[in-house]
Amino acid sequence: MMTMGIDVGSRSTKCVILDDGKLLTYGSIETGPNIVKTAQAAVDAAVQRSTGIWGEYRKELPDVKVDHLKIEDMAFIVSTGYGRAIVPFAHKNITEISCHCRGAQWFVPGVSTVLDVGGQDSKGIRVGAQGEVADFVMNDKCAGGTGRFMEIVAEALQIPLSEIGPLSLQSKKDLPFSSTCAAFGRGAAVALRKEGERKEDILNGLHESIANRVMALVKKVGIADKFVISGGIGRNVALVQKIEARLDGLKASLPPEPMIVGAVGAALFAQDQAQKKAQ
Amino acid sequence: MAVVGIDLGSQSTKAVILDDDEILGGASMQTGESAETEARMAVQEALKQTGLKREDLEAAVATGSLAVPVTAALNIAALKTRSAASCIATGAFFRFPQARTVLYIGCDSSFAVRLSPDGDVEESVKNERCAVSSGALLDIVARMLEVPVEELGPLSLKSTSPQTISSRCVVFAEAEILSFIHKDPPVPVPDVLAGANQCIVDGLWGMVQKLGVPSELLVCGGVARNAGIVKAIEARLGKPVLLPKQPQYVRALGAAVFARRMAREGVAA
Numbered sequence: 253m254m255t256m257g258i259d260v261g262s263r264s265t266k267c268v269i270l271d272d273g274k275l276l277t278y279g280s281i282e283t284g285p286n287i288v289k290t291a292q293a294a295v296d297a298a299v300q301r302s303t304g305i306w307g308e309y310r311k312e313l314p315d316v317k318v319d320h321l322k323i324e325d326m327a328f329i330v331s332t333g334y335g336r337a338i339v340p341f342a343h344k345n346i347t348e349i350s351c352h353c354r355g356a357q358w359f360v361p362g363v364s365t366v367l368d369v370g371g372q373d374s375k376g377i378r379v380g381a382q383g384e385v386a387d388f389v390m391n392d393k394c395a396g397g398t399g400r401f402m403e404i405v406a407e408a409l410q411i412p413l414s415e416i417g418p419l420s421l422q423s424k425k426d427l428p429f430s431s432t433c434a435a436f437g438r439g440a441a442v443a444l445r446k447e448g449e450r451k452e453d454i455l456n457g458l459h460e461s462i463a464n465r466v467m468a469l470v471k472k473v474g475i476a477d478k479f480v481i482s483g484g485i486g487r488n489v490a491l492v493q494k495i496e497a498r499l500d501g502l503k504a505s506l507p508p509e510p511m512i513v514g515a516v517g518a519a520l521f522a523q524d525q526a527q528k529k530a531q
Numbered sequence: 532m533a534v535v536g537i538d539l540g541s542q543s544t545k546a547v548i549l550d551d552d553e554i555l556g557g558a559s560m561q562t563g564e565s566a567e568t569e570a571r572m573a574v575q576e577a578l579k580q581t582g583l584k585r586e587d588l589e590a591a592v593a594t595g596s597l598a599v600p601v602t603a604a605l606n607i608a609a610l611k612t613r614s615a616a617s618c619i620a621t622g623a624f625f626r627f628p629q630a631r632t633v634l635y636i637g638c639d640s641s642f643a644v645r646l647s648p649d650g651d652v653e654e655s656v657k658n659e660r661c662a663v664s665s666g667a668l669l670d671i672v673a674r675m676l677e678v679p680v681e682e683l684g685p686l687s688l689k690s691t692s693p694q695t696i697s698s699r700c701v702v703f704a705e706a707e708i709l710s711f712i713h714k715d716p717p718v719p720v721p722d723v724l725a726g727a728n729q730c731i732v733d734g735l736w737g738m739v740q741k742l743g744v745p746s747e748l749l750v751c752g753g754v755a756r757n758a759g760i761v762k763a764i765e766a767r768l769g770k771p772v773l774l775p776k777q778p779q780y781v782r783a784l785g786a787a788v789f790a791r792r793m794a795r796e797g798v799a800a
Contacts, residue, residue, distance in 0.1 A: 285710075285713055372706075393699050394661070395700050395702035395703055401702075404702070433701075434701075434702045435662035435701035435702050436639060436662055436667075439639065
């Protein structure tokens with residue numbers, strides 16, 4: 253029995269197909285202005301096994317043919333993410349908080365805290381003893397602690413987003429990044445370049461500032477073992493390192509494909525629904 | 532006794548020449564690569580309006596976000612720097628001694644300053660952490676809607692039903708405005724602009740409230756030239772604001788008043 257989870261994020265849309273609870277395939281594309289078209293294109297990406305801008309697959313997939321699969325083949329489809337209410341082929345939509353909580357447990361059984369930082373929001377989730385959402389905090393009011401801030405600075409420095417992590421690791425200087433506002437981020441980065449500062453040092457300072465921001469957020473729900481990092485920041489090695497340094501000795505668990513955690517959660521909820529229907 | 536005040540803002544550099552109580556000249560240059568060059572050019576432009584020469588200037592005070600590096604380059608014997616808040620207070624007090632609270636709105640920095648009866652700074656608040664209470668969003672909408680910045684105010688006043696912008700972050704507001712433009716049919720430009728004004732003024736009003744709602748509010752800075760912003764502030768205040776002519780020069784004027792004080796006290800000699 254196949255089920256689908258589709259996570260329509262502000263910057264990218266992820267589609268996951270499970271077969272009896274096992275990962276069959278997934279894909280992603282950039283979120284376009286038209287959510288309906290975007291959702292359909294994300295399904296196409298999943299059956300063609302394409303992850304667009306992310307590059308190669310980090311999570312092993314079973315060696316079976318999937319490119320013939322269609323929406324009609326799915327027993328149940330759950331949508332999540334900021335565009336979840338307008339996916340026309342979804343049978344149900346569930347909040348991204350619930351889906352991230354569920355997906356994180358699939359990747360890391362026994363997870364206690366989830367930190368998810370996406371394109372335009374960041375959230376901290378405390379997982380209860382039964383795997384339920386015990387508490388959560390969310391920042392979707394300010395772009396300061398989100399992927400958008402990194403995107404703006406990366407653009408100003410003319411570095412692809414995927415390279416800011418590795419480049420930042422080369423820094424040997426503590427250079428504070430003074431702006432906490434993403435709108436001022438471009439100006440701050442350009443000013444530092446004019447003063448002759450190196451790109452890696454600017455990025456290092458930026459990551460330091462964002463790490464402080466997101467940790468202040470997630471500390472509100474409490475940090476405990478096991479601590480899972482999901483969302484786009486999971487692909488930024490420098491930021492992951494800085495977050496780990498702030499975990500008071502705990503080690504962060506990083507799902508191999510941190511961006512599909514919400515979509516996996518949605519697909520698992522879809523499976524529950526399909527089983528309920530079958531009974 | 533002529534003196535000059537220089538305001539090095541993030542978007543433009545201004546110079547005001549003051550002789551006793553008379554403003555002799557003022558000029559504004561776009562801030563670009565080198566703060567030193569633009570400061571020198573602004574002073575030169577202002578001097579042209581007065582018939583004076585650089586040597587006639589007895590003292591100078593620089594202020595603004597880039598005030599420090601120009602000190603050496605201007606070649607005026609007595610040149611000091613003063614904080615932005617104190618120059619705003621002094622410039623505002625020079626124009627309107629009855630002003631008790633001043634709201635300065637710049638391109639990306641804003642200040643709310645409460646004055647003592649003598650025109651000194653009693654307390655001030657700056658928008659350090661967030662761009663929403665500044666002109667930053669206006670720059671963005673001007674670019675997105677392809678409307679020249681000076682036309683934003685008049686155009687926004689034509690709005691019949693302002694479009695509410697729910698974001699309280701410039702970056703997210705930009706995305707929201709983009710969706711209004713791409714709507715079918717698109718939200719009329721004046722309504723988008725009026726919504727953006729409201730969004731900015733909501734942020735600014737939060738700063739003013741930290742100092743207590745004033746009896747007399749003076750509004751200045753480059754963004755005060757936008758009639759739509761001024762109107763939205765007046766709606767919050769419930770009465771007209773004090774609006775100096777050429778409000779963008781208030782901070783440079785305040786710097787000039789400090790320079791005059793230096794010259795009178797004989798620092799220049």
